[in-house]
Amino acid sequence: MFSSAQGPQAAGTEGMSIGDHPSEHIDQLIAGIDDWRGEMLAALRKTILETDPAIVEEWKWKGSPVWSCDGMLAVGNAHKAKVKLTFAHGAKLVDPQRLFNAGLGGSAWRAIDFLEGDTIDQRALKELIRAAIAYNHSRGQSSAAKKSASGRAPAKRTPGKRRET
Numbered sequence: 001m002f003s004s005a006q007g008p009q010a011a012g013t014e015g016m017s018i019g020d021h022p023s024e025h026i027d028q029l030i031a032g033i034d035d036w037r038g039e040m041l042a043a044l045r046k047t048i049l050e051t052d053p054a055i056v057e058e059w060k061w062k063g064s065p066v067w068s069c070d071g072m073l074a075v076g077n078a079h080k081a082k083v084k085l086t087f088a089h090g091a092k093l094v095d096p097q098r099l100f101n102a103g104l105g106g107s108a109w110r111a112i113d114f115l116e117g118d119t120i121d122q123r124a125l126k127e128l129i130r131a132a133i134a135y136n137h138s139r140g141q142s143s144a145a146k147k148s149a150s151g152r153a154p155a156k157r158t159p160g161k162r163r164e165t
Contacts, residue, residue: 022059036116037078047122051129071136086111093131097124
């Protein structure tokens, strides 16, 4: 099918046999969904991978295709009556075409639920994916800048806990 994550781009493949390649798992998942949801997931995958050659496919949580570029972009899942494409940092992204239609109240994740008969606005979806990539890049650069300024990585803070002085 769409096995684009090969060679050095294949994330999470250490210790895996060729049959355990993330792209092969995703191929098998899509092939096993013999209705409109399989076709939708395949079309979403194709659109995502066409957006940027640096996007890699991963297989996480024992059954979910994940697309990443300097951090997680989105995870795709076929549910009983929908295909859900969930963006890890969707709440931080500008969505001028209003593609997000699920998870709108959360502080991090946003999703697009595709129902039977829906079409993909490829141009708008690619813009959203590019925005997610830019967001991931900005997070990586800001962490690197903080590290270089102090000579060490920024301290991780536990929410709700204050450092004692």
